[in-house]
Amino acid sequence: MTVSHGAMRWRAGAARTDSFEAAPAPGRVADAAPSLSPAPAMPFVLASTGETLVARGWLESVAEGLEPPGARVRRLLAGGEGPRLVVGALPFAAQVPAHLYRPAELSRRPGRSDLASSFPLPRRAESARPARWQVTPEPTLAAYEAAVAAALVRMAQSQEGLRKIVLSRSLKILADRPIDAAALLRALARDVSVAAFCVPLPSAGAPRVLVGATPELLVSKRGRDVTSHPLAGSSRRARAAAADRAAAQALLGSEKDRREHREVVEAILDQLAPHCTDLAAPGEPELTSTASMWHLGTPIAGRLRDDTLSALDLALLLHPTPAVCGTPRAAAARAIAELEGYERGFYAGAVGWCEASGDGDWHVAIRCAELSGCEARLSAGAGIVAGSDPAAEGEETSAKFAALLTALGIDEKGAPLMEERA
Numbered sequence: 265m266t267v268s269h270g271a272m273r274w275r276a277g278a279a280r281t282d283s284f285e286a287a288p289a290p291g292r293v294a295d296a297a298p299s300l301s302p303a304p305a306m307p308f309v310l311a312s313t314g315e316t317l318v319a320r321g322w323l324e325s326v327a328e329g330l331e332p333p334g335a336r337v338r339r340l341l342a343g344g345e346g347p348r349l350v351v352g353a354l355p356f357a358a359q360v361p362a363h364l365y366r367p368a369e370l371s372r373r374p375g376r377s378d379l380a381s382s383f384p385l386p387r388r389a390e391s392a393r394p395a396r397w398q399v400t401p402e403p404t405l406a407a408y409e410a411a412v413a414a415a416l417v418r419m420a421q422s423q424e425g426l427r428k429i430v431l432s433r434s435l436k437i438l439a440d441r442p443i444d445a446a447a448l449l450r451a452l453a454r455d456v457s458v459a460a461f462c463v464p465l466p467s468a469g470a471p472r473v474l475v476g477a478t479p480e481l482l483v484s485k486r487g488r489d490v491t492s493h494p495l496a497g498s499s500r501r502a503r504a505a506a507a508d509r510a511a512a513q514a515l516l517g518s519e520k521d522r523r524e525h526r527e528v529v530e531a532i533l534d535q536l537a538p539h540c541t542d543l544a545a546p547g548e549p550e551l552t553s554t555a556s557m558w559h560l561g562t563p564i565a566g567r568l569r570d571d572t573l574s575a576l577d578l579a580l581l582l583h584p585t586p587a588v589c590g591t592p593r594a595a596a597a598r599a600i601a602e603l604e605g606y607e608r609g610f611y612a613g614a615v616g617w618c619e620a621s622g623d624g625d626w627h628v629a630i631r632c633a634e635l636s637g638c639e640a641r642l643s644a645g646a647g648i649v650a651g652s653d654p655a656a657e658g659e660e661t662s663a664k665f666a667a668l669l670t671a672l673g674i675d676e677k678g679a680p681l682m683e684e685r686a
């Protein structure tokens with residue numbers, strides 16, 4: 265079988281999963297469904313604490329259609345050859361198509377594998393790493409703070425009960441050489457408290473990939489057991505132990521952050537309740553940390569009443585939670601579209617996998633960057649509620665950029681970090 269799309273043609277029958285050749289005749293390309301993808305240049309990788317999943321190659325995309333994505337995935341996985349699972353990414357906005365595909369090869373290992381040694385990802389020579397970086401904030405920090413102020417006014421005057429809006433900003437990065445997605449993934453994966461991921465994205469031109477390291481589990485399903493671990497309420501970690509502990513305690517005691525957090529937990533419990541028995545969450549949030557951030561988190565667990573909902577169905581039910589959108593959802597999404605001033609793409613969406621059995625994991629796509637050649641776009645957001653301070657929310661987004669920027673070896677202005685210069 266040969267499937268064509270964009271500028272590449274991939275032979276599913278070929279022994280290697282990542283071989284592709286030059287473009288077929290133009291007429292053939294025009295016929296192809298827009299959601300089809302050529303063989304990705306990078307594998308799909310999801311390295312969490314529970315499992316490391318690497319999916320190479322590409323057999324078939326989940327085509328757009330009138331049926332809900334969960335039903336289309338079930339149909340795709342009902343027959344054919346290859347691993348009986350789909351991998352991919354859900355965008356933030358409902359009007360952007362999801363990117364889900366069946367890979368050609370699958371490797372799954374329990375626990376967190378060392379990506380550097382376990383998986384031969386392409387390596388680039390030291391001399392080929394970028395030396396100069398240009399970082400352009402989109403929007404600027406000042407414009408972001410003005411948007412936060414506007415969001416506070418909008419909530420205060422809201423007729424729709426608008427009480428949380430998650431506003432983000434982005435950094436557009438241009439390097440003097442192509443950015444090495446595999447090196448970035450390996451650097452991010454050193455923080456074992458996060459799920460490091462790499463998702464090849466559809467592209468008509470240069471390969472595009474979403475790379476990140478998220479601390480937030482949207483939903484996981486094994487048999488009838490469902491879990492979620494929402495986060496909301498954040499503080500930058502400090503280098504000195506005493507200051508770090510103080511930052512954590514201040515976060516735990518913050519009424520504003522607890523209110524921001526409760527919005528997410530209540531929304532997830534409300535969405536899951538009709539489908540679950542034994543749905544449970546602790547009444548108080550817990551502290552959870554990454555290498556650079558403290559968050560308030562709540563582990564949620566339930567048991568599905570019946571097993572017809574897949575992990576993907578559940579992800580689509582919950583997404584976008586108030587951790588990345590707001591409450592009420594529709595009004596917050598409208599406010600985001602009007603106030604943010606850029607397209608989120610797959611940032612604040614979800615990345616994960618779903619098998620034919622319905623089991624699967626979906627993680628919230630934050631602390632990530634879309635890479636293509638010499639370019640990257642990083643995004644970071646913060647939940648705005650009554651009592652939020654625009655400057656503090658701006659600083660929170662800077663703190664959230666730190667994981668990606670550190671892994672790239674630069675600061676928010678594009679200057680090499682001290683460790684990198686040494």
Ligand SMILES: C=C(O[C@@H]1C=C(C(=O)O)C=C[C@H]1O)C(=O)O
Pocket residue numbers: 430432480495496497498559587588630631643644645646647648664
């Ligand atoms: C939106 C982001 O993070 C989300 C927002 C948080 C907050 O507002 O405190 C915390 C964790 C995430 O749920 C991001 O990292 O870009």
